[in-house]
Amino acid sequence: MITLQKSIETYIRAKDGNRPFLIADAFTTDAELTMQVNTQEISFPGTVKGAKAISNVLVREFAQRYENVYTFCIGEPPASGPAFSCDWLVCMSEKGTGLARAGFGQYEWLAAEDSGQVRKLRITIEEMTPLPQDRVQPILRWADALPYPWCPRERLGEGAPEIEAIERIRAALA
Template identity: 40%
Template sequence: MSIASASSPTTASVMRNYLHAKDENRPFFMTRAFASDASLKMTLRTAAIAFPPHAHGREAITETLVRTFGQTYENVYTFYLDHPGEQALLEDYACDWFVAMNEKASGRVRIGCGRYDWTFQREPHLATSLVITIETMLDLPADTGPSVFGWITTLPYPWTDAERVVQTAPPIEAMAPVMQWLRRGHVTDPVGSTA
């Protein structure tokens, strides 16, 4: 593992810039996250959300993950469930993620989880490839919004851990599939936990 100087991009800053772009609908941050010829692959293990399976080049990735996505969703909070280290310059990094957002048109809440598999180039340190696996994506009624966003906004953003997500989740039964996926290998449940 290499160590970055204070002013140069790190794996963590590249990952953070990606969320500045996607979650905050700021496309210009994609130049601070992806190389111009980067590739995106989407693996969907749910039919509850649709994305093109591939995008090639930073502009195509930006169109898919920022502009088109931002037309449909708002109040997007994506959490990385592992941290690469503040000064790390990694060639490959994989971590689980968790997201909450709502649909602009209906107000319905979406909660999902999955995995990011990143590949980075050395100089400048930017992503050359991202594989996004969406394991589960839930569609919840709009009236769950206050509980969900009240909870989400108490979590450290954008890095948190699965245990904190699960242990602080509101008791909404429909969220169980996501909570179960997050628990696998990450969380030791107290006796009687129902979330």
């Protein structure tokens, strides 16, 4: 049986690595995604239904705009049970502009008890800050050095670049 932890890790591999075929392993066929976007800096549909549509929105369309994506679940992986919530951090760059992006929010996962696959995911995006091109290298070097995809909160400060937006995001996730 697939565990919720494995489904979450598979989702992150699919999204960050532009591997849409993996979404079918992580989500039930009839899964539902809801998004609450609390920033003007990025947009997503409010609701997406079905693994195929989730794959299109969170992997295919996302990968058309972004690269060098690092998504971190902050804290420990789920121990057991079908429900799990955690904060997340993302660092990436925009393909079209070369700008850096850093953001954070929350994930709320609900797995199907019979399969461990995700049947509901709620993503809240609190911040998704675009940063100048000269910030890409330090942000991605920092992200590359963090434990992936599960990052303990206390490790977020290790090697963090001295960039106002990164300091603000780290403080929000503390």
